[in-house]
Amino acid sequence: MLVLGIETSCDDTATALVRDGRDVIASVSTNQDAFHAKYGGIVPEIASRQHVALLSAAVEDALGRAGATFDDVDALAVTRGPGLIGSLVVGVASAKALAFALDKPLYGVNHLHGHIFAAFLDRPEPPPYPFLTLLVSGGHSQLVNVESATRMTIVGRTHDDAAGEAYDKTARLLGIAYPGGPELDRMAQRGNPRAHAFPRHRPAGDSLDLSFSGLKTSVRYFLESDGGRNAKPEDVAASFQAAVVDVLMARLQAAFARRHYKAVVLSGGVAANSALQAALRNWSESNNVTAFIPPPRYCTDNAAMIAATAYHQRDATRVDPLTLSADPNLAFELDAVS
Ligand code: KG4
Ligand code: ZN
Numbered sequence: 001m002l003v004l005g006i007e008t009s010c011d012d013t014a015t016a017l018v019r020d021g022r023d024v025i026a027s028v029s030t031n032q033d034a035f036h037a038k039y040g041g042i043v044p045e046i047a048s049r050q051h052v053a054l055l056s057a058a059v060e061d062a063l064g065r066a067g068a069t070f071d072d073v074d075a076l077a078v079t080r081g082p083g084l085i086g087s088l089v090v091g092v093a094s095a096k097a098l099a100f101a102l103d104k105p106l107y108g109v110n111h112l113h114g115h116i117f118a119a120f121l122d123r124p125e126p127p128p129y130p131f132l133t134l135l136v137s138g139g140h141s142q143l144v145n146v147e148s149a150t151r152m153t154i155v156g157r158t159h160d161d162a163a164g165e166a167y168d169k170t171a172r173l174l175g176i177a178y179p180g181g182p183e184l185d186r187m188a189q190r191g192n193p194r195a196h197a198f199p200r201h202r203p204a205g206d207s208l209d210l211s212f213s214g215l216k217t218s219v220r221y222f223l224e225s226d227g228g229r230n231a232k233p234e235d236v237a238a239s240f241q242a243a244v245v246d247v248l249m250a251r252l253q254a255a256f257a258r259r260h261y262k263a264v265v266l267s268g269g270v271a272a273n274s275a276l277q278a279a280l281r282n283w284s285e286s287n288n289v290t291a292f293i294p295p296p297r298y299c300t301d302n303a304a305m306i307a308a309t310a311y312h313q314r315d316a317t318r319v320d321p322l323t324l325s326a327d328p329n330l331a332f333e334l335d336a337v338s
Contacts, residue, residue, distance in 0.1 A: 001019065001020055001021075001074045001075065001311055001314075002017060002018075002019050002025070002068070002072055002073055002074050002075075003017070003018050003019075003021075003073070003074065003075050003076070003077050003107075003307035003308075003310050003311055004016070004017055004059070004062065004063075004073045004075075004076050004077070004098075004307065005017075005018060005076075005077045005078070005109075005303035005304060005305075005306040005307030005308075005310070006055070006059070006076070006077070006078045006079070006091045006094060006095050006303055006306065007078075007079045007091065007111070007114070007301060007302060007303040007305075007306045008051045008055065008079065008083075008087050008088065008090050008091030009079045009081070009082070009083025009084065009087055009088055009091070009111045009301070010042060010047065010083055010084060010087060010138075010139075010301060011031075011032040011033070011036060011042045011047045011050075011087070012029050012030070012031060012032065012300070012301040012302070013029070013030040013032070013050065013051050013054040013055055013058050014027070014028060014029040014030070014058065014301060014302050014303035015027075015028045015055075015058040015059050015061065015062040015303045016028065016062055016302065016303035016304035016306070016307050017062050017063070017066045017068060017073070017307070018121070018304050018307035018308050018311070020311060021117065021120070021307075021308040021309075021310075021311030021312050022120060022121065022122070022123070022124075022308065022311075023122065024121055024122055024304045025065075025066040025068070026061075026062040026063075026065040026066040026068075027062070027297070027302055027303065027304040028058050028061045028062045028065065028303070029301070029302055029303070030050075030054045030058055032046070032047060032050045033178075033179065035050060036178065037177050037178055039178075040172065040177075040178050041168075041178055042084070042178075044084045044085075044086050044087065045086065047084060047086070047087045048084070048086030048087045048089075048090055051087055051090035051091065052090055055090060055091065055094055056094070059094070059098075062303075070098075070102050073102070073104060074104065074105075075104055075105045075106070075107060075310065075314075076095050076098055076099045076102075076104055076105070076106045076107070077095075077106075077107040077108075077109050077306050077307045077309070077310030077311075078091050078092055078094075078095035078106070078107070078108060078109065078306065078324075079091055079092075079108075079109055079110075079111045079114065079306050080092055080108035080109065080110070080324060080325070080326050080327055080330060081110065081111065081326060081327035081328055081329065081330025082110075082111060082112070082139070082327070082328055082329055082330045083111055083328060084328065085326060085328040088326035088327075088328060089326045091326075092108070092324060092325065092326040095321075095324075096321045096322065096324055099321035100321045100322065105318050106318070106319060106320075106321045106324060107310035107313070107314065107317045107318055107319070108317060108319055108324045109306045109309045109310050109313070109317065110309075110330055110332065110334075111301075111306075111330075112135060112137075112140060112332060113152070113309045113313070114305035114306045114308075114309045115135055115137060115267040115268045115271075115299075115305060116133050116135065116144065116146060116152070116265060116267050116309075117149075117305055117308045117309045117312055118267055118294050118298040118299065118302070118304070118305035118308070119133075119265040119266065119267055119292035119293070119294045119298075120292065120308065121294065121298050121304050121305065121308055122298075123292070127146070127149070127312065128262040128263045128290065129146060129147060129148050129149075129262070130145065130146060130147050130148075130259075130260070130261055130262065131146050131261050131262055131263040131264065131265055131292075132144070132145060132146070132252070132255055132256055132261045132263075132264050132265070133146055133264075133265040133266075133267055134248060134251075134252050134264070134265070134266050134267070134271075134280075135267045135268045136162070136163040136164065136248065136266075136267075136268040136269070136270035136271060136276075137162060137163075137164050137267075137268030137269045137270060138162060138164035138165060138168065138179070138181075138269055138270075139162050139164070139165070140157075140158075140162050140268065141157065141158040141162045141163045141164075141210050141212075141248075141268075141270075142154045142156060142157040142158070142210075143155050143156035143157075143208055143251060143252065143255045144332075145255075145259075146265070149309075149312040149313045149316075150313050150315075150316045150317075150334045151334075152332070152333065152334075153333065154332060154333075155208050155255055155258075156203075156207070156208025156209050156210060156251055156255060157209060157210065158209070158210040158211060158212065159209055159210070159211045159213075160211055160212060160213035161211075161212040161213050161216060162212075163210075163212060163244060163248065163268075163270045164179075164181055164268070164269050164270045165212070166212035166213075166215060166216050166244065167180060167181035167184055167185075167244070167270065167273075168180045168181055169216050170184065170216055170219050170237075170240050171183060171184040173219060173220055173223055174187070174223075174233050174236065174237060175233075181269065181270065181272075181273070182272070184237050184240070184241070185241065185272075185273050185274055185275070187233060187234050187237040187238075188234070188237040188238040188240070188241040188275065189238075189274060190234045190238075191232060191233075191234030191235040191236070191237050191238030191239070192234075192235045192238055192239070193238040193239055193241065193242035193275075194239070194242070195231070195232070195235035195236075195238065195239050196222065196231070196235065196236060196239035197239070198215055198218050198219060198222075198239055198240060198242075198243040199214055199215055199218050199243065200215075200243055200246050200247050200250070201214055201215065201247055202250075203251075206254075208251050208254055208255050209251075210247060210248070210251055212244065212247070215240065215243050215244070215247075219236065219240050222236070223236065241273070241275050242275070244276075245273075245275045245276050245279050248276060249276075249279050249280070249283060252264065252280075253283065256289070262290065263289070263290040263291065263292060264280070264284060264289055264290070264291045264292070265291075265292045266280055266291070266292065266293045266294070266299075267294065267299065268299065269299055269300045269301070270299075271293070271294060271299040272296040272299035272300060277293050280293060281293065313334075316334055317334070
């Protein structure tokens with residue numbers, strides 16, 4: 001089954017062709033960072049206009065790279081939420097038009113489910129249910145119990161900032177342009193993670209929840225202090241990163257101890273983080289746990305993960321092309337989706 005995926009939930013205009021939820025035949029992503037960087041964040045109106053300008057070419061590009069035509073495509077998959085409404089409608093409207101014109105089935109996919117199934121792209125193994133996912137992106141940070149392609153429950157979530165948001169805000173304090181996560185990661189690799197002891201949030205009782213706003217505030221106060229003004233930015237970055245990774249790994253281990261899982265999956269933009277990947281790899285190797293850690297190109301937003309998710313969820317998510325709607329607040333659990 002060859003699926004053409006379209007992802008426009010935020011600021012990446014992405015298309016892909018994926019066979020059987022696994023083999024990525026083509027994956028195209030047009031990054032809009034240059035248009036948003038000077039504003040220090042994503043400007044929704046600019047993002048949706050760029051999607052309008054870029055999407056048709058991105059679809060043609062994916063087909064061209066795959067040496068395929070629309071006739072080869074068996075189904076269309078599009079992100080229907082969560083995300084920026086103006087961005088989502090561009091992808092959804094285009095996918096509906098294509099599905100209608102080509103008379104092919106259309107699947108509306110939850111962006112966060114996409115991040116989870118990204119871990120199985122270009123890998124021989126099918127998803128080993130049940131597995132635990134640590135999903136850390138710019139807008140979400142959560143631990144998800146994945147029982148099947150369509151039965152997933154959030155067992156822990158952030159109370160305030162998402163991990164990626166904490167990265168981007170802290171990067172800004174260090175003078176790094178948006179989105180600062182990847183650059184802060186590179187800077188941290190040149191610093192001492194033990195130089196400064198930033199706080200690690202611990203939830204009350206047996207909660208698996210996360211919180212990063214205290215850490216971000218602590219870095220801000222430190223940078224405004226006399227000691228902070230003279231500190232090496234690389235050391236501040238490394239110490240911040242060590243605190244984020246400690247918190248994420250502590251919650252992941254606590255969740256993993258609660259029940260039997262066959263594997264752990266890392267996903268979302270922050271899954272590209274070098275220290276987080278190393279910590280998870282270390283822990284999984286010493287505890288004999290199978291870990292699925294996607295390569296960076298599948299951690300951040302892409303359309304291959306959307307096409308793959310449509311394949312895995314194909315019995316539950318197919319809709320009539322004329323009735324699919326974008327939903328900026330799309331519920332995570334499929335049972336809750338109307
Ligand atoms: O999943 P994603 O591409 O978009 C959302 O759905 O949010 O995640 C983007 C987030 C941004 O906050 C970005 O700074 C962060 O992922 N990110 C990283 C790294 N690469 C991307 N954070 C830390 N280290 C990285 N290497
Ligand atoms: Zn994302």
